[in-house]
Amino acid sequence: xxxxxxxxxxxxxxxxxxxxxxxxxxxxxxxxxxxxxxxxxxxxxxxxxxxxxxxxxxxxxxxxxxxxxxxxxxxxxxxxxxxxxxxxxxxxxxxxxxxxxxxxxxxxxxxxxxxxxxxxxxxxxxxxxxxxxxxxxxxxxxxxxxxxxxxxxxxxxxxxxxxxxxxxxxxxxxxxxxxxxxxxxxxxxxxxxxxxxxxxxxxxxxxxxxxxxxx
Numbered sequence: 001x002x003x004x005x006x007x008x009x010x011x012x013x014x015x016x017x018x019x020x021x022x023x024x025x026x027x028x029x030x031x032x033x034x035x036x037x038x039x040x041x042x043x044x045x046x047x048x049x050x051x052x053x054x055x056x057x058x059x060x061x062x063x064x065x066x067x068x069x070x071x072x073x074x075x076x077x078x079x080x081x082x083x084x085x086x087x088x089x090x091x092x093x094x095x096x097x098x099x100x101x102x103x104x105x106x107x108x109x110x111x112x113x114x115x116x117x118x119x120x121x122x123x124x125x126x127x128x129x130x131x132x133x134x135x136x137x138x139x140x141x142x143x144x145x146x147x148x149x150x151x152x153x154x155x156x157x158x159x160x161x162x163x164x165x166x167x168x169x170x171x172x173x174x175x176x177x178x179x180x181x182x183x184x185x186x187x188x189x190x191x192x193x194x195x196x197x198x199x200x201x202x203x204x205x206x207x208x209x210x211x212x213x214x215x
Contacts, residue, residue: 145183
């Protein structure tokens with residue numbers, strides 16, 4: 001057997017495994033990234049039944065988020081505006097626009113517009129918009145610079161790890177309550193001191209227990 005398998009061959013398994021481990025690690029890392037929400041969900045930008053521009057409405061016109069997402073401060077879901085909210089303006093503005101034909105059909109038929117949902121978390125996870133808004137977490141923390149988007153897309157991964165990072169260190173996301181929908185707001189130099197005050201006043205102590213989101 002010594003002639004068939006010389007002594008040096010005893011080192012082959014260790015050499016093979018040692019050489020393969022970096023490749024295995026690299027492959028696992030690549031799979032972990034390309035199968036994660038950071039890759040699969042960020043940038044998701046479906047075609048909507050009406051080409052609604054947040055850049056125009058929220059950015060140039062400065063319409064507050066709560067005008068359309070009326071219950072975001074009190075409800076778990078932000079909700080979408082009914083057709084009549086759109087018609088508050090478009091009964092007279094761009095009333096003959098071809099792009100707004102689905103809006104006029106919705107008014108005539110009473111059938112809601114079927115907007116394509118963009119920001120979605122798994123059914124087994126619970127997220128309450130109202131709780132976060134009342135804590136002083138701004139819209140842009142989760143939705144990005146939506147006031148600059150001609151077509152809305154998902155800007156953040158909304159993954160469990162991403163949420164936990166904020167729950168563990170929420171300070172940079174806390175702002176004055178009257179600035180929650182200000183899309184241009186940026187943390188001041190005194191942010192950490194201000195956030196500590198907000199945490200105390202608003203009794204903010206985000207849970208990292210599983211039961212906080214998985215109920």
